[in-house]
Amino acid sequence: MDCGIFATSYREDMAVLFTPAAKAKVAVIIALFLVFPLLVNDYYTSVANLVAIAVIGALGLNILTGFTGQISIGHGAFMGVGAYTVGVLTTKLGLSYWAALPLAGFMAAMVGAVFGIPSLRLKGLYLAIATLAAQVIIEYTIMHWTGLTGGSAGIVIQPPTLGSVSLTNDTSFYYFAFCLTLIAVVATVNLFRSRVGRAFMAVRDRDLAASVMGINLLQYKVMAFGLSAFYAGIAGALLAGYQRVITPENFTVDVSIQYLAMIIIGGLGSVMGSVYGAVFIILLPIGIRAAAGFVGAFFPDIQNLLLAAQTAFFGLIVILFLIFEPEGLAKLWNDVKNYFRLWPFSY
Amino acid sequence: MLLQLLVTGLVVGSIYALVALGFVLIYKASDCINFAQGEFLLVGAYVSLWLITSYQVPFLLAIGLTLCVSLLLGMLVERLVLRPFIGEPVISVIMATIGLSSLMRGIIQLFWGTETRIFPDIFPQTPVTFGGVVVSQVYLWSLGLAILLLIFFSLFFKFTTTGIVMRAVADDQQAALSMGISVKRTFAITWAIAALVAAVGGILLGNINGVNSSLAHLGLKVLPVAILGGLDSIPGAILGGFIIGVLENLAGGYLDPYFGGGVKEVMPFFILVIILLIRPYGLFGKEIIERV
Numbered sequence: 001m002d003c004g005i006f007a008t009s010y011r012e013d014m015a016v017l018f019t020p021a022a023k024a025k026v027a028v029i030i031a032l033f034l035v036f037p038l039l040v041n042d043y044y045t046s047v048a049n050l051v052a053i054a055v056i057g058a059l060g061l062n063i064l065t066g067f068t069g070q071i072s073i074g075h076g077a078f079m080g081v082g083a084y085t086v087g088v089l090t091t092k093l094g095l096s097y098w099a100a101l102p103l104a105g106f107m108a109a110m111v112g113a114v115f116g117i118p119s120l121r122l123k124g125l126y127l128a129i130a131t132l133a134a135q136v137i138i139e140y141t142i143m144h145w146t147g148l149t150g151g152s153a154g155i156v157i158q159p160p161t162l163g164s165v166s167l168t169n170d171t172s173f174y175y176f177a178f179c180l181t182l183i184a185v186v187a188t189v190n191l192f193r194s195r196v197g198r199a200f201m202a203v204r205d206r207d208l209a210a211s212v213m214g215i216n217l218l219q220y221k222v223m224a225f226g227l228s229a230f231y232a233g234i235a236g237a238l239l240a241g242y243q244r245v246i247t248p249e250n251f252t253v254d255v256s257i258q259y260l261a262m263i264i265i266g267g268l269g270s271v272m273g274s275v276y277g278a279v280f281i282i283l284l285p286i287g288i289r290a291a292a293g294f295v296g297a298f299f300p301d302i303q304n305l306l307l308a309a310q311t312a313f314f315g316l317i318v319i320l321f322l323i324f325e326p327e328g329l330a331k332l333w334n335d336v337k338n339y340f341r342l343w344p345f346s347y
Numbered sequence: 348m349l350l351q352l353l354v355t356g357l358v359v360g361s362i363y364a365l366v367a368l369g370f371v372l373i374y375k376a377s378d379c380i381n382f383a384q385g386e387f388l389l390v391g392a393y394v395s396l397w398l399i400t401s402y403q404v405p406f407l408l409a410i411g412l413t414l415c416v417s418l419l420l421g422m423l424v425e426r427l428v429l430r431p432f433i434g435e436p437v438i439s440v441i442m443a444t445i446g447l448s449s450l451m452r453g454i455i456q457l458f459w460g461t462e463t464r465i466f467p468d469i470f471p472q473t474p475v476t477f478g479g480v481v482v483s484q485v486y487l488w489s490l491g492l493a494i495l496l497l498i499f500f501s502l503f504f505k506f507t508t509t510g511i512v513m514r515a516v517a518d519d520q521q522a523a524l525s526m527g528i529s530v531k532r533t534f535a536i537t538w539a540i541a542a543l544v545a546a547v548g549g550i551l552l553g554n555i556n557g558v559n560s561s562l563a564h565l566g567l568k569v570l571p572v573a574i575l576g577g578l579d580s581i582p583g584a585i586l587g588g589f590i591i592g593v594l595e596n597l598a599g600g601y602l603d604p605y606f607g608g609g610v611k612e613v614m615p616f617f618i619l620v621i622i623l624l625i626r627p628y629g630l631f632g633k634e635i636i637e638r639v
Binding site: 065069071118121122124125126128129130132133134136137140143144146253257260261264268305308309310311312313314315316317318319322323326 | 380428431432437446447451452456567570571606608609617623
């Protein structure tokens with residue numbers, strides 16, 4: 001839609017940041033994120049940290065569900081695998097957090113790939129149920145292998161340090177989490193410009209046709225599961241490093257459902273959608289609490305009602321998005337942008 | 348010990364069978380799974396409890412009213428939530444029912460809070476003994492009801508027009524439409540029946556364990572039952588309920604000492620993974636073979 005662009009090579013044509021204006025925009029946004037913790041207080045920085053972790057997890061789930069079309073209700077458990085890998089490696093084996101972080105990703109990827117193997121035979125509903133079984137089995141293992149995971153008491157880990165800087169305070173952790181999130185977003189955007197990413201999308205659109213075109217279905221489906229679980233593992237490891245205490249209730253089936261809600265509200269099969277969705281779902285309870293506080297000043301009864309209605313509200317929003325905007329916030333945002341770009345001639 | 352475990356497994360299995368029946372009915376007619384089945388259960392349990400304790404409604408009348416409420420609720424849910432998803436991809440439908448379960452759980456908590464409530468004694472409390480095995484009477488009731496409903500629905504699907512219409516819709520929606528069948532009406536009836544069956548399960552379960560929101564987890568726990576029997580087979584759901592009930596009780600009884608407890612909770616899901624790998628269509632499900 002931008003005019004005055006004359007790409008003279010395929011490389012230029014396929015560039016992510018098409019125009020100088022786009023490059024400048026991205027640079028400004030990154031700069032804004034870098035100064036963000038200096039402008040707000042610690043509370044908002046801590047919220048931003050949770051959002052950053054959720055963005056990585058949501059990106060992973062979107063690779064699997066949005067781009068490859070394989071639904072998973074086990075994402076929370078894969079995050080748990082990552083978190084507990086960090087916990088066990090740092091406390092039992094004395095590894096540093098930085099060595100444990102990638103290993104957490106690989107461990108989760110391995111577990112994810114194993115549970116992805118049934119995806120060759122199972123589709124849609126059955127696959128959803130198989131991943132639900134993965135969730136339950138992993139949750140059970142975490143709760144009952146007390147020698148390794150500490151059961152319901154969990155594991156307490158040392159705060160990660162970078163050189164002499166300890167990542168205990170929110171601001172220093174923010175920069176670390178922001179870098180990882182940025183890497184994850186860029187990597188995901190580029191993934192879908194590559195052969196592998198296109199194969200994923202072919203599998204989603206019609207797996208039979210993809211198979212006819214020479215895509216090895218087992219290999220790519222298992223790869224999608226592994227990659228998705230890798231992101232989840234990293235997100236889990238980050239959460240472990242941030243909270244410094246790893247307990248099973250951070251990785252229940254409700255968490256898996258939250259992540260599914262993120263990518264559905266954000267937009268299935270959209271990288272930026274994962275980001276919007278993660279922001280939305282993390283901010284939703286905070287927003288409701290703020291609204292309740294505001295209303296509570298006038299009507300104390302409604303305050304309690306609003307707080308109690310959080311679960312209901314979450315479900316309602318998911319249903320409304322599914323009915324009225326299945327392509328999620330990413331589509332809404334594009335519609336808004338296009339409206340202003342084309343204004344006043346909306347055709 | 349073996350006999351006691353077997354009998355407990357059978358009676359628990361009968362409740363699983365009741366709940367799984369709801370899943371199977373919905374899947375049979377509309378090819379989607381209702382992840383909010385557990386919440387329907389909860390609604391049934393709470394409404395009957397509320398009628399009995401707050402308004403002193405006699406038990407049978409209360410059950411009748413509860414079943415009416417459930418019927419209406421099922422139709423309402425189908426109309427408002429599920430109907431926009433006819434013909435949509437399966438992930439949307441799954442997510443919609445998951446969203447529905449959050450919505451319903453939230454509303455239920457608004458009305459009734461989260462603490463456990465105890466049913467007044469409805470069924471006789473004296474347990475019955477069979478050759479040294481003790482069984483409480485509620486379990487016998489649920490066993491009898493499960494068998495009754497099994498017979499009823501088998502006949503219903505075979506001989507009544509509505510049942511045949513539901514089978515036609517399940518087989519092919521477009522073909523059914525072209526024969527002049529109202530697919531929408533059929534879906535509404537299906538959801539109403541599923542909610543009704545769930546309410547029966549909820550009332551029985553409420554009598555056994557008391558009512559709190561953890562009852563809704565049973566909605567997920569019976570998924571292995573439905574899969575084992577075959578998602579579209581009513582006898583399969585009943586038999587699957589008994590098999591899973593017995594297996595999980597045996598596993599709980601014999602394996603708990605080695606794994607530190609709770610094997611009962613996870614055993615059905617182990618079975619589930621194995622079935623999915625070997626026979627995804629279950630014991631009696633329709634075999635759809637697709638080679639990729």
